[in-house]
Amino acid sequence: MGKNKVIVNKDYCKGCGICVSVCPVKILKIGEDFKVEVENEEKCIGCGMCELYCPDFAIIVKKGITV
Amino acid sequence: MYTEISLDNLRVKKLPHIWCAGCGNGIVLSAILRAIERSKIDKDKIVFVSGIGCAGRSSGYVNFNTLHTLHGRPLAFATGIKLANPDLQVIVATGDGDLAAIGGNHFIHAAKRNIDLSVIVFNNFVYGMTGGQLSPTTPEDSFTTTTPYGHIEEPMNISYLAIAAGATYVARETIGNPLMLEKYILNGLLHKGFSLIEAVSSCVTEFGRRNNLGDPAEYVKFLKDKSIPFSKVNSVESHDGIVVGEFVNIEKPEFVTSYYELVKKVAK
Amino acid sequence: MKTEIRLAGSGGQGIILASILLAEAASIYDQKNVLQSQVYGAAARGEISKADVIISDSEIYFPEVRSPDILLTLTQDSYDTFIKHIKLTTLIIVDDFYVKTIDKSLNNYVFSITDIALNTTQKRISSNIVALGIISGLTGVVSLDALTETIKNHFKEGVQKNIEALYMGYKIGIGGKNG
């Protein structure tokens, strides 16, 4: 079983925080640059809610990447 | 994840888009692109038509044949495209003002013809691009820049109007449930006839700010919480919230097909 | 040589059709320069109906008939209206079935157009064809052959009946000229 990966494109992110609110394991936050940041990525369950709700095409979740 | 948006279908050089932070339009467009991906339609045959307003800008970001038309007229342009070349899959992205106010007549008649167009209306209750004026769907008592004392009219029910006019596929979902929204859009794309998917969206900057919905995340949650399944009320309308679901899904003769059957009969 | 013809009656009498047949006969078969025009709109639906045909050996510029050389009137109303716009020499063809009161000082040619139509085709509507025959016989502005060909070309049914009506009109037209 690999790790899940949350890829954030900071060029697209406008820091609205919708992803933060829908993440069930609360691993996303808005950073000091007003863009989304991932904390404790290892906790990610790969549900993809952040990707689905992101209005800016700024998040892609890759599930089960083997390192 | 789920159905990943193919970057090939986005004009990535045009991103980030012009929509405000937290604008629901991006969630709707994302659902449209996932639905297109799942539909397996030939991308070169897709013509993505839009009108004027925030929703109208969506055509600039998707990598198909795209046409950004005049205010209220996307259905008229789309009608010409579909009738002139029935092989094309014509998708229309429009807003509540674009479709139901200035374009209201085209909306009624396109639905009445049951012409094979897939129409997704980004309904955010307000004119966002021009700075937050009332739209046909602005809820009663809410505040906009042209209803500073509160709105005195009842809002228009776009789905209800589509049904009355003769649309053969009508569904509504909010950005609070993007997966279902995607599913309805997919159904609409695959449906032969006039399909109308009412995507209830958010406008944080112009509507939310004046109506206690200024936080994007809370706005999404609000729409989700306000949603009432169609199966529960069996009505397109409810005073308690936003009825969501698939309202109509029927087969009826489609305009362009009928037209070319007629041509076959009379062609010399 | 230029002849201006005005056909007038009431909507439903086939005035417009008669003007088109006349124009077609004169232009396509007689090879003249021809211009046809008609009244559009509400006037064409039950009220006075009017159509003009200009037939000329040379090019026709101004498209309107002001004072016709020939005026056909199939109703009293149209008679009363259009004698206001004629010249002294205007030849007026009148159907005595509908036009009862005429100005005797004018150049009237009175025929029983509707009666002849009824006797020939048993249809009142054929009076327009009878009238065309009369115009041809009386004035020679269009040939009988040209009208015959036009009718053959134009009608799908009742060609023979219409030609009969045309010939009857032509005969009394010739008679009218001589009498």
Next chain:
Amino acid sequence: MKERLMSGNEAVAIGAIKAGCRFFAGYPITPSTDLAERMSKLLPEVGGAFIQMEDELGSIGAIIGASLTGSKAMTATSGPGFSLMQEGIGFASFSEIPIVVVDVQRVGPSTGIPTYPSQGDIMQARWGTHGSHPIIALYPSSVKESYDLIFTAFNFSEKYRVPVIFISDEVIGHMREKITVDDSHVVFERKKPEVPKEDYLPFDSRYEVPPLANFGEGYRFHVTGLTHDETGFPTSDPVKAERLMERLQRKILNHLDEIFLYETFLVEDADILIVSYGVVARSAKEAILELREKGLKVGLFRPITIWPSSEKVLKDLASNRRVFVFEMNLGQYVHEVERIVKKKVEFYGKENGEIISPEEIESCILKSL
């Protein structure tokens, strides 16, 4: 080769089909309705599409959409409908989509007199839509010319990627004359791109008239009514905006030799030049013959291409001649004539439903002597 008697509107319909028109969208309005009726009969016979839209806003939109799929497309209307179509005409001008709009003029303003002629839409044809847009407007004065000129309208539209306004009037549209319907006309087909799909620029400024791909052929380009760059995407860069504007003007004005069509009638020895067009030019010809009987040397300049006008042609014709303009409005084209000839121009006009008669023209000229 077949001689037929037909109306001006009918000649436009039949000519349009022969010119390759395969799409018509329209809304009934007198005196253009019979043109739509004729198209509804003819188009299905050749496999083309006819649709009666819900209004003129829809009609113009539909033909622009159809044209983007490669179809030659037309609509027909009259004053009030022409007003509604202006936003679409602006769109087609700016995004360079070939369409033909027939405007059979009737008395205005507003609903006016539906069944009577006028020439009140001359300025609307030029400036009805907002912004500095290019346009071509053609105006026949006979049934035969209606037939011939509709080919020209489609050819110019396709060649220059521009909306062509085919102006007519109630008289020309409804009167019947003999014409010969044949296949002698040259038909121009739209230039298609020859570059690889990924290199295609729908508004490539290396061309005066960039080739236009059809929707559905894999080019996936963007069309907008917003000011756009060569790629077709919106821009607010003044330099790019100016480059586009400049090319739009140039693609028409550099080709006046081909685009500017006109007729002269007895001008060689004329001391007096009448300027009139459409149905009034017919009255003028009759008046000129009468005036010449009276010993006055009068000639006619009849612009067939109403917009754009050729300064050179008109200047040359007007030099050393007195100039009279007759038109069925209260002064529209006369402003263009005055602008060009830069001297006193005498004007007579009316918009009351009557054609300006040869007698009116005669008396106007005789009185001025």
